[in-house]
Amino acid sequence: MALRSDMDEDGEAATGGPDDVVAQGIRWWNTEKPELDTQGKAILGRIIALQDRVTRRYNAALAPFGLRYTEYAVLATLRAHGRHIPMSPTELRETMLFTSGGLSNLLRRLAERGLIARTAAAHDGRGVTVSLTDQGAALADMTMPVQVEADQDLIAGLDEGERHMLESLLTKLIRSKPTGEGF
Numbered sequence: 001m002a003l004r005s006d007m008d009e010d011g012e013a014a015t016g017g018p019d020d021v022v023a024q025g026i027r028w029w030n031t032e033k034p035e036l037d038t039q040g041k042a043i044l045g046r047i048i049a050l051q052d053r054v055t056r057r058y059n060a061a062l063a064p065f066g067l068r069y070t071e072y073a074v075l076a077t078l079r080a081h082g083r084h085i086p087m088s089p090t091e092l093r094e095t096m097l098f099t100s101g102g103l104s105n106l107l108r109r110l111a112e113r114g115l116i117a118r119t120a121a122a123h124d125g126r127g128v129t130v131s132l133t134d135q136g137a138a139l140a141d142m143t144m145p146v147q148v149e150a151d152q153d154l155i156a157g158l159d160e161g162e163r164h165m166l167e168s169l170l171t172k173l174i175r176s177k178p179t180g181e182g183f
Contacts, residue, residue, distance in 0.1 A: 022046050054154060061150040065143050070098070070106055072143055075115060078132045079140035086129035088121065115139060 022045040029038050058069040067075075073096050081087055087095075093103050107130060110116045115136035121127035132140065155163055 020046075022049055057150050057154055058147060061146050062143060065139065065146070067139070067143065070102075071110060071115075072140075072147065074103075074106060074110060074130075075132065075136050075140040076144055076147065078116065078130065079137060079144065083132065083137055086119070086131040088127060088129055092130060110136070 022042060025045060026038050026042050029036065029041065055069055058072070062069060062072050065072075074092065077092060077095055078087060081095075089103055089107060092107075093099070096103075098106070107116065107118060111118055114133055117131050117133055118128045119131070121129050158166065
């Protein structure tokens with residue numbers, strides 16, 4: 001039997017309010033394709049919607065520093081990895097989940113602004129490593145608390161137990177192995 005996600009016994013959205021566009025979409029799906037189980041769409045649609053909300057909040061918090069979240073993410077990743085410990089672009093990409101083309105352009109822009117340095121890798125003259133400049137480290141140190149404050153703002157609606165539960169559930173979902181091809 002197919003499940004009809006996000007619907008109560010009267011066919012109304014069981015979760016969300018006027019800002020929950022996912023609930024509206026699920027209602028449409030359930031009306032037009034009632035045989036489909038939309039629970040996955042309800043969960044993952046909210047994750048996608050949350051990703052957009054998080055990115056907008058981060059960008060707003062970082063704008064006074066002349067940064068977008070992706071630029072900040074490079075600086076903060078390098079800073080958290082260790083102030084004087086370089087990383088390869090591959091390590092950065094894997095850590096930050098960026099595409100290689102997107103990361104290459106981002107690294108070029110950050111280097112042009114004097115926030116990072118790209119140098120030949122010691123173990124392989126063909127490769128490069130990326131490290132923070134003093135200016136980049138100072139900017140990372142200034143902006144990391146701002147981003148943490150944005151994090152706290154975004155999770156303010158959850159109590160401590162809900163935060164731990166959500167963290168645990170999201171970790172479990174990330175670690176699960178999809179059964180479909182291409183994963």
